[in-house]
Structure formats: structure tokens, C-alpha cells
Amino acid sequence: MSERAPGSYDSTYHAPIMVDEVLEWLEVSPGGLYLDGTLGGGGHSEALLDACGPDGVVVGLDRDPDAIAEASARLARFGERFVPVRANYSEAESVLERLGLGRVDGWLIDAGVSSHQLDDSSRGFSFREGGPLDMRMGPDGVTLGEWLDEASERDVAYALRVYGEVKGANRIARAILAARAEGKLDTTAALRDVVADAAPRDRARKIHPATLAFQGPVSYTHLTLPTIYSV
Secondary structure, eight states: OOSSOTTTTOOSSOOOSOHHHHHHHHTOOTTOEEEESSOTTSHHHHHHHHHTTTTOEEEEEESOHHHHHHHHHHTGGGGGGEEEEESOGGGHHHHHHHHTOOOOSEEEOOOSOOHHHHHOGGGOOOSSSOOBSOOOSSSSSOOHHHHHHHOOHHHHHHIIIIISOOTTHHHHHHHHHHHHHTTOOOBHHHHHHHHHHHSOOOTTOOSOTHHHHHHHHHHHHTTHHHHHHHO
16 A cells, blocks of 8 residues: 555646555565556556565556656656556557566556546547547547548447447437538537437436547547457
8 A cells, every 4th residue: 555645646647546456456565567558647657666666667558658758757766667668558568578577566557548638628538628539549540530531330339339338329320420421520529519419318317428429439449448358
């Protein structure tokens, strides 16, 4: 368990969840080798480094160069004990081999979108402010807009239903592609409105209907769940 106060590993970039539980479940010990597969703002990695000191090592992976830069600056005080690498956690084995490191003593994945990615409207992850249909975890890969231009109604409905658990997925998918074809869907705000208009009415729903709809394409296009299952 961390000796620091709850929330002390938070930053304006991202707040790591369940820090004490992570340290307990991984049974972090001094001198160990640990892998943080979703580096983000470096909160979990910092906790791991504190716990496995004075000579333990943490390898932090992330696809987002912003996250690599943020965590590298934040954790510079740990010197060579912290090894940041821009990579997907599905590449963990090859990264460790390339670094000449052996079997890790523990690893963690906090899959999803960071607070920083949500707050930056230009990344296209949030529907609170209009942004481009991007939703990429890094500068490479296919944007959401590009995916929608090639996707079938079945593909979109599958992403909404399986990865977002969205009700009325077929109807929403049909509305999304129709709006895209008509040139009316080029921002996250427009996508939010299309989803809200097409979603089944549900008085018991406590979240905006676009919340899960945004989650679906992100997980589908970036293969979040299949990647986790392959680790």
C-alpha cells in the first residue's frame, strides 16, 4: 500500500484509479520489474516506482506521444529506473525483449481514455465541445471520420452494440451513416446530436445517449477489448 495520501498521485493530466489496490494486487516489492501498459500521466508508474525502490524498474508504454512526454517529465527524478516507450501494450513482449529485460514481476492495464484526451477537444473523444471526428490514441492510425467513410451499417451497429452496449444500435448506425453521407457529420458535436435524435427514449437513463455511443467506436477502431484479451 502507498504511504502517500489518497489522491496524491493525481495530476491535471490524469487521475489514476485504485492506486493502493493496484500495489496490493501486484504485490509490489523492492527491486522488482513492472510494466505499466497504459502510462497516461504517469500516476500508476510513479506509485510503482515508489513501491519498488530503491532499485526496481518500471517500463511505461503508451501510444500517445503527449503521454510519453508528460510522464517522462514527471518521473525524471527516477532516472534509469523509469523506461518510457511509445508502443501499444499488445507489443509488451517485444518491447521487453528489445530492452533486454526479462519476465516482469507484475503489469497493469488501465484501458480507456485519459482525462487529458477527453479535455482536449481537438482529440475528438468528447462530445461536450465540438471537435474533429478523430478519436485516435496517437498521431497514427485511422480517424473515426475515415472509418465511418468506409464502414458498413453492420460494422457501425456492431461497434455500438458490442463495444458500447448501446440500445437501438441498428437505428443509430443507420442515422450516423446517413448524416455522414449528406455531409452533416464532421464534428463530435454533430455526432452527439445525431445519436441523441436516433436513440430510443429511456426515462430511466441517467447518462447522455452519446456517452456509450462514443465508447463503442473508440473500442472497436482501436481494438481495445481484443487487445486486452490477447495480452
